[in-house]
Every structure is written in structure tokens, then in C-alpha cells.
Amino acid sequence: MNVNRLGVFFLFFFLFIAVSGGVEAQQKQTTRTKTTTKKAPSKKTTGKKAPVRKPAAKKTTSKTPVKSKAQLEREKRENLRRIQEANRILEQTAQKKQASLGQLNVIKEKITVQKGMIRNISSEINYLNKDLSATEEKVGETQMNLARLKEEYAQLIYAASKSSNSYNKLMFLFASKSFNQMMRRMSYLRQYTEARKKQAAAIERTQQNLSQHLSTLTTQKQKKKSLLSVQLQENKNLLSMRDEQDQVVQQLSLQEQSLKQEVEKRQEAVRKLDRLIENLVREEIARAARAAEAAARAKAAREAAAAAKAGKPVPTPSDDDEPAAPRSSNKVALTPEGELVSSNFAGNKGKFAWPVERGFISQRFGRHAHPVLKGVVIENRGLDIQTGANEKVRTIFGGKVLAVQTIPGMNNIVMIQHGEYFTVYAKLRSVNVTEGQQLDAKDVIGTVYTDQEGTSELQFQIWKNQTNLNPEGWLLRK
Template identity: 40%
Template sequence: MFANTRGVGLWGIVLLCLLVAPAVAQNKAELEKKKQENLKKIREAENILSQTRNEKKATLGELSALEAQIAASQELTRLISKELSLLDAEIGELGLVVRALEKDLSQFKQEYAKMVYNAYKANKGYSTLTFLFSAPTFNQLFMRMKWLEQYKEARIVQLEQIRKVQDLLGMQQQQVRSKRQEQQKLLDEQVAQNQNLIALQQRQSRTIARLSEQEKSIQQDLNQRRKDLQQLDALLARLVKEEIERARKEAEAEARRNKTATASASAAVPLTPEAAALGNSFEGARARLLWPVASGFISAQFGEQQVYKQVKLENSGIEIQTKENEQVRAVFDGEVRRVFFMPGMNNVVMIQHGQYFTVYARLKEVTVKPLQKIKAKDPIGTVYTTKEGVSEVHFEIWKNDQKLNPEQWLFKN
């Protein structure tokens, strides 16, 4: 028989690569998405940095913008390295297929040559007709005709196998060349990103050195910021208490009208069914809340943080550094309860979402008023920018009289 089973291992390798390829493509797509997100963060931080940079005086805002850029650049470098590892694995798998194809092709060609040679020897170099009619009996003639027919079919099969393997080999070799080009592009990107990271770290060092020269004034600014945050914290605690008391009285009045049980005195806001549903919806949006600004980064986190050298600040919310004149927006549906001005924090807006409250401070302008119903994404004002060019929104979340970490509630990129 002329048929053979060579190439079974090859097709197994090709099938395995075809099964693995979609998973690799999905991983690469996810990495590319994360890379684009980090590139966006780098561009945003650079835009913010260009507004905060002051040749005469370094600022903590400038340092924060640089740190945000460095963090995004480091993450981007890590993602590029991960993508390079995936590419290396892909190229390795393709190389395995190419080598198997080359081996199979060589074997098919050898078998084909051997088959032609054996056929030549079998008919002793005679032409086909001579070979047939030189048969001593009619039965031998019939057998020779059958043999020639099988030989012809086997040659066609062998030639088709060779052609298919050659086509597949060409495709795989082209894929290897394409992956090599992709790999080189990534390597160039990695080199450029490393150079950018070094430049950012050098700028960071220069900024820190300039800040050291202004240490006394920075200490004074941070002490003032601590006082401002403490005053806002105390004021918000009082306002939340007033809101709880107001809601309790309203609930008692409603109970008297309906002759039902009155609301008990507690640290929780008594809620109407509508307000309770809103609060439940807000609670369900944990880690998915809109950011109060469309672009920016967290420049100061919740709780006690070391902001400069040994100086620590206790923050009841977070600071989000953004661009000048950036619109500040509501993160969820609710009702504006308070709008007021406070020295050091500028305009402040408090919005109620059932038993939750969100607070937006350091606003230059306010476009809402108390008791106004509001939807998520509705503008409430614009960010205030300091004389040093730092545009920063102070954002807090309260559940009744409990302060929550806003970072755990905002949508994570």
C-alpha cells in the first residue's frame, strides 16, 4: 500500500496551537486595553503637570502629578514585559510547528522519490504499454493494470500532501516573521518607556530638591491644610447630625398624621420608601461609582497619610487632582442638601442618597442649590485652582454619621 500515517504528530501540534491561539489573543487584547488605559493616565497626568509646574516654586501638586505619571509608566512597563513574554511563547509555539512541518515535508519528499524509484525498478525501465503487454498471462496483465492505477492514485495523494504541507509551512513562516516584527516594535516601545521613566524620576528628584528649599513654607501650608480638613470634618459631622434629626422629625410628623409608630432616635437617617430604595441602589454601586471629575488621579488617600517627609495628615475623604476649570459632577442620583462656603475649602456641596451622603469641596463655582433633585453626571460646579496652578477636588462619602473610604466606591480603571 502506498498510503502512510506520517504527519499525525504534526497535525496534533497544529491543532493544539489553534486551540491555544484564542486564549493568547484574549490575554493580549486585555493587556492592550490596560496599556491604553495607562497611556491615558500618563497623558492626563502630563496635562495636569503642565498646569502645576512653576519655574520659581515647586509645589506638592507638581510632585503628586509626577508620582502619578511614574506609577502609570511603571505599570505600562510591566504590561509591555508581560506582552513580550506572551509573544515569546507564541513565537516558540510557531517555531515548533515550523520545525515539524519542515521535517514532515522532507519525509514526504523522500517517500515520493522512493515510490517513483521503486515503480521504475518494478517495471524494469519499460514504458507503461511495454510493461503491460509484456505480462506472460492475462491475469498478470490485469494485476499490472490494477497496480498502475493504485500507483497513480498514491502519487496524486503524495503530491497533494506535499502541496498542503508546503502551503501550511509558508503560512506559519509568515506568522513567525509577523510576530518577530511585533516583538521588535514592543522592544522599541519598552526602550522608549524606560527612557521616559528615567526622565520622570530625574524630574521627581529635582522637584524634591526644590521642595526641600521651601520646607518652611510647605510646613506652614500643610499645617493650614490640616486645620481646614479638621474644620470641614467637624462641620460635616454636625450637618449630618442635623440631617438625621430633620429626617427623624419629618418621620415623626408623618407617623402622627398616619397614626403609626414613630421613628426612634438613632444615628441613622429615617427613610421614606423612595429614599430607602435610593440608598440601596447607592450601596449596590460600590466600586462602580462615577468619578466626580472626568479626568484626574487620586493625589491624597483616605485616612492618615504621610504627605511630605515626616508630615502626616488625617483625611476623611480623598483629593483628586485634575485640570483647571474641570467640571465637577454628581457621582449618583440624589438631592442637594447643603451648599456653603468655607475658608480653605472654598465652596462645598453635600448631596444625600438615602442614608448616604457625598461631599464635594474646593469648588470655584457652584451650579446647584439646596433641595434640588440631581442625577448622576449632572454638573454641580467647577474645580478651584490655586495660585500655584493646582486644581484639586476634595471628595467624601458618609453613611449616616460614618465616614467611608471613597476609593473603595469609585469605579476602578
């Protein structure tokens, strides 16, 4: 019986050594953790408790839809492209010593693009501010978690110090009233040791997360500083462009007499172009009506011949049997093929490629105040697209060349029919198509004319029958 008790005693003793070994190992880990925690980034190295940063307050955001970061990046690239393109065109117009409207148009385009770039940077900064707030919130939460973990760990250390010697642990085990209670107490000691290990590991992970968040925060602050610097420079560039615009306007105001003469010449050229287009459309409507009438008569004759051959009575033609196409119609009478072309043209609204590969809209559709002359209003029946010298002009859609004409002030003109739609390309230096020629989309029809001031500009119009349309809504947005 004494031998059995002695055996049980040694069994408990060895188990106790195993538990004690784990605890002592954990105490060494505790020492290492304390050393590590001292290296945690903080502003003060004193023994005082590190201040806990509160999470950043969430800012209220506007309900208006905002552009995504990908959209902002695309806009940024497009703005840079437009600025480079405008500079290239400006170099051409700036070769002339005297200021010109073409030069003024390019500067206005640059100002418009510059404003877009500044708005783009502001949006980037707004996104970055949100990212900064989110990162600061993460830093605050992580610091709070780290402080809580350290406090809990300190409590574990304090509790362990009370029973740190082997005698107390041995007494704790042998004070058990039964074998089962002793086993439970041994399990408790092991769990206690594991809890301290997990707590130390959690502290280490949290410190690593905090370090990463602080690094991200530093990077974001540096990026914001850089963006603010770029924004400041772009605002300076905008002021410089506005000064340049004012100088050109001032120089042009000294040329008031010549500008008035130029406006008169332009208005006369526009009137001649309008008359030409209206006459061509009217002639095409009449021609299509005659063709429709002829087709209707031919069809009636075929039907009558077929009826006579079959021995059926041939109906006597009456006034009601006349072809449906009226002679006074203001619309083009379309064949089935023409209807398909018109339908396809209308279906591509807003998707057409520009008639020139590079350039910008120097004057939009409709009535506009003259940029220099006070009280003078200019009416534009299409779009003026300013571009570089010798820029190739392309048709926006497949169709038939209806006319190739020349008008003073508009130079060479090409008019192309697309069913009941017509596109007009004016101010061409050269033309390489002929009347009646069938074209495909993006076929080159000529090159842009450059005037004496060095301005290369295309006049582009779209008509539906006899109605003038705004071309800007039909072209792809740049």
C-alpha cells in the same frame, strides 16, 4: 480461435499503452517536482540532506491567571490616555517657577502609569514568545513532514526506475497466469502512478505551508524586536521621570517651613469640614426623627378618628404607643422613598462615574506619610482628585442639596443627601446649585478651585449617616 487470441492481445496492448502513458507523464511531473524541491528554503544548496529542525521544547507556564490580548490592548489605550491627561495637568502646574506638591503628584501619577505601560509591554512580549514557540514548533513539524515525504517519494522514483521501460512493463503484464491477474496488475500500475502524483502534490503543499510558517516566524521576530526596543525606551522614560521626581522633592525640601504651615492650614480646614459634616448629618438625623414622629402621630390620629366614626372604642395612648424612631438615633429615619434612594445608592457601589470627567487620585483615603516632610502624617477623610483648571464637578447620584457652605482652605462646599448616604464636594471655585434643590446623576454643581501654585484639586467624600466611607471603592475604576 487465433483471431480471438489476436484480439485479446491488441486489447491488452492498448491498455498497456494507456498505463505507460500515465507513468511517463508522472515521470515528467517527477522532474518538475525535483526542480521545485530545489527551491525549497534551506541554508545549504549542496546535495546533502537538509537538516531537520526539531520542534521547540514547550516551556512551563505559571499557573497565575494572565490577561487576554484584548485586555492588554484596552490597558494600553487607557495608559496612553492617562499619560496625555497627566501631561496636560502638569503643563498647568509647571507654569509656576516654584516646585509644588501638585507638580509632584502629577509626576507620581506619570510614574505609576509608566510602570503599567512597561508591564503591559512585558505581557505582550510574553504572548509573542508563546506565539514564536508555537510557530517554531510548526516549522519543525513541517520540515520533518517534508523530509519524510521526500524520502518516500525518492523510494517511489527508485522503484519506478527499475521498470521504467515499456518492455519490462509489458513483460510484467503478459507474465500473468490469467486474465484476472493481468487486470489486477494493470490496476496496480495505475494505482502506483496515482500514488506518485499524490506524493508530489503533498510535497508541494508542505513546501507552501513551510514557506508560510517561515514568513510568520520572520514577522513575529520583527515584532518582538520592535517591542523590545519600545520597552527599552519606556524604561529610559521611567528613569527620566524618577530623576524629575527627585529634583522636585529636593526643591520642596528647601521649602520645609512653608510646607509645615501649609500642612497646619490643611489640617485645620479638614477639622472644620469634619465638624460641619457631622453637624449637618446630626441635624438631618434629628429633623428626620421629628418628621417620623409627626407622621406617626398623624397616622395614630387618623386611625383614632376612623375608629370613633365607626363607633369603635378608641384605645387610650400609652408609653408603648410612642413612635418607634428614637430621639437619640445615629441613623436617618427614612421614608419609603428615602429607603428606595438609599437602596439604589448602595446597589451602585463600584459603578459611580467620577465627580470630574478628567483627573487622577492625588491622595487616597486614610492616613499617609507626607511626601516630603519626614515624620508628618496626613489623614484624608476622602479622595483628593487632581484635575485641570475650571474642570466641571458633577454629582455622582441623584439627591437633595443639603448644604452649600464655605470654609477657609476648602473653599466652597456642596453636600448632597441620598437617603442615609451623603456625598461631599469641597474645594469648588464656583457653585451653581442651592440648598434644597433636587439633582439628578451627573448634574453639574460647580467648578474646581485652582490654588496659587496652579493646582486644581477636588476633595470628595462619602458618608453613611455618621460613618465616613472610602470613596474609591464606590467609583468606577479608571
